[in-house]
Amino acid sequence: MSSLLEAWELSTGLFRDGFFALLVAAFVLPAIGTLLVLRRMPFVAVAVPGIAGSGVAFAYFIWPAIFAMAYETLDPPHTFFQNLCAFLFLALGLYWLSSRSSRERIESGAALLFVISLALSEILLLDSIYDEFSHRWLHHGHVLSILEDGRNRVIATCLILATVSIYYRRELWLTAIDREQAALSGLPERRWLLIHLSLAGIASGMIVPEIGPQAVLGLLLIPATISFPAARSLSGYAWTCSMIGVISTLLTFWLSIVRDWPISPALLVVLAIVSLIHRGIKQQFWSSSPSA
């Protein structure tokens, strides 16, 4: 009990900005992930944060070369510059993905981009002048040291994404699950695919430099994939995944403070466990319910 209280005090005190940034991201990103899984594009959820991560690695690589004269210290690149590089890489990657002719080809392209961006990140980081700590920072994010402006950036991005997703939820759902019906309803497939990819791209481009590609990937993919067979309606699916994200974040902070685990890997494990528990409970409940 005391460890819970201690974790809560630290989360809402010393690590307040990071805690609230991750909490809001954990509410919004799983709902966006459900759209990717409904579209049968789970690998896009893996690739997009990876591409953004390689953009950030590129920022680490190029920053000293450009600004070496202006900055004498080896501070990490300015966040705006990291966002800019992440968006540049995402724009190229998503444009290429959206030009592919079918969902299967988009998925195979996403897998290819993920592998390439992973390798590129490693090479760029090894060739940069930053130390091991910065490399870990890049992979895992720096949730515990997020400052007020980083928190505001994450929350503002999440608010915009949530507003767009809620406003256009029917269009996003319909184009994801039934393209022929969407075409008959006057919803052009390519336009909505681009909007869809852009949502994931904006989420990754803005949030990856703060909480890291690993956490973004986990939040987009894990609840949406594991809870998929345990939901019965589209809105229920999205809400459930958001709640799994929030509960997992609270547990992750507790574990991270009590056991001194790094936030991102801990979040991935907790997301998987909470999602599996939810799925097990739901399926147990359904098997005893004749109306399911």
Next chain:
Amino acid sequence: MIGHGNNTVAGPWNFSVSAGGLNVMRGPNGCGKSTFARTLLNLIPPLSGRIRWNIRPHCRWVPQQLPLTEDYPVSVFDIVELGMWDTPDSGSPLWGLRPGKSQDKPAKQVVLEMLSRVGLEGMENRRIARLSGGEQRRALIARALVADANCIVLDEPMNGVDQEGRESLGKLVTDLAENSEILFLVITHDADWIPVQPRCYLDLSATGEVSLEPSS
């Protein structure tokens, strides 16, 4: 002429049907009925020629099956409600970004009324992919009806439906077609289940030729 890419499936055809009532297109498997339906609905372009409408077409279709696996988290309510939202092509660059609703009443009320009309009362929270073939077809008919369409195309509506379901679904389709201004075009390889005389039969031969047989 209709087909996919460079593959001509059937045609050339030249025929016309009048709006409203039940029309049946019948023909053996593989003669191009579903390709015709997709061409009529503008889901694929005709290889040559064109379809001329004397009304502003607002079509919906009831496919043979939904592209959803059994574990898809989509309820009957979701499927029908998503049918309500559409937008005609206005030519604007922002076309499709804010679809309008086809009914003025609250969406929930419209969906529940329509489910009751097609005999799926109380099933709105069930997963669509776990319903029987006949129930799925009823839900898809409800989805087409909430859109306020003037043309509904049913592609092999009796596929995967048991004998009991065939009778009640056949009665539902003919009742709806006879009591509305909507043009119902039923595409089937076997028209024995239709309990009434349709307005016209479009017969497709295995070689892709079409003949029109108006009912007296």
